[in-house]
Amino acid sequence: MNFLKSARGPDDTADDKLLQEYRRNGDLAVLAALYGRYMHLVYGVCLKYLKDEEASKDAVMQIFEELIIKAAKHDIKQFKPWLHVVTRNFCLLQIRSAKKLPTESFDDFMEFDEHLYHNSDNEDSEDELASLERCKQKLPKAQKTSIELFFTEEKCYKEIADETGYTLNEVKSYIQNGKRNLKICMEKNREH
Numbered sequence: 526m527n528f529l530k531s532a533r534g535p536d537d538t539a540d541d542k543l544l545q546e547y548r549r550n551g552d553l554a555v556l557a558a559l560y561g562r563y564m565h566l567v568y569g570v571c572l573k574y575l576k577d578e579e580a581s582k583d584a585v586m587q588i589f590e591e592l593i594i595k596a597a598k599h600d601i602k603q604f605k606p607w608l609h610v611v612t613r614n615f616c617l618l619q620i621r622s623a624k625k626l627p628t629e630s631f632d633d634f635m636e637f638d639e640h641l642y643h644n645s646d647n648e649d650s651e652d653e654l655a656s657l658e659r660c661k662q663k664l665p666k667a668q669k670t671s672i673e674l675f676f677t678e679e680k681c682y683k684e685i686a687d688e689t690g691y692t693l694n695e696v697k698s699y700i701q702n703g704k705r706n707l708k709i710c711m712e713k714n715r716e717h
Contacts, residue, residue: 668703
């Protein structure tokens with residue numbers, strides 16, 4: 526299997542049609558065809574984060590195994606940006622796991638994160654990002670700082686605690702409460 530480029534370029538069948546077909550009949554060959562279009566990009570993201578060719582190749586295979594379940598379970602609007610989020614989150618969890626540091630599950634943040642990514646081709650995405658920034662500004666300082674360090678700068682709990690002087694439990698609490706408050710704020714903005 527060649528990790529540097531897809532065996533074939535995308536054919537005329539759109540990603541969403543392949544995704545619908547996989548969800549309808551569970552045919553792994555269909556999912557493999559869809560994933561094959563982006564495997565080289567997945568490998569590139571893995572290499573960027575994991576900084577190891579063999580570990581990145583393994584990650585590409587493990588991510589495909591995760592997709593078997595996730596692609597059937599999640600409401601995916603645009604496959605490519607959604608796959609990027611899944612790949613990035615997988616790599617970050619691998620890095621944190623290797624360091625044996627406490628982790629925050631990205632699955633509960635996935636819906637929020639995915640919403641921003643799947644609108645990336647729409648003109649609404651700028652509004653969404655602006656709304657996110659406004660909501661972040663409304664967070665208490667400790668929550669805002671912890672959220673930014675964790676999700677934007679991709680720091681682990683211990684690094685955030687060291688940098689801010691908060692305890693590990695405070696950092697976990699600020700991130701959890703900050704995510705909840707951001708989600709509530711974003712939902713209110715969408716209703717208006």
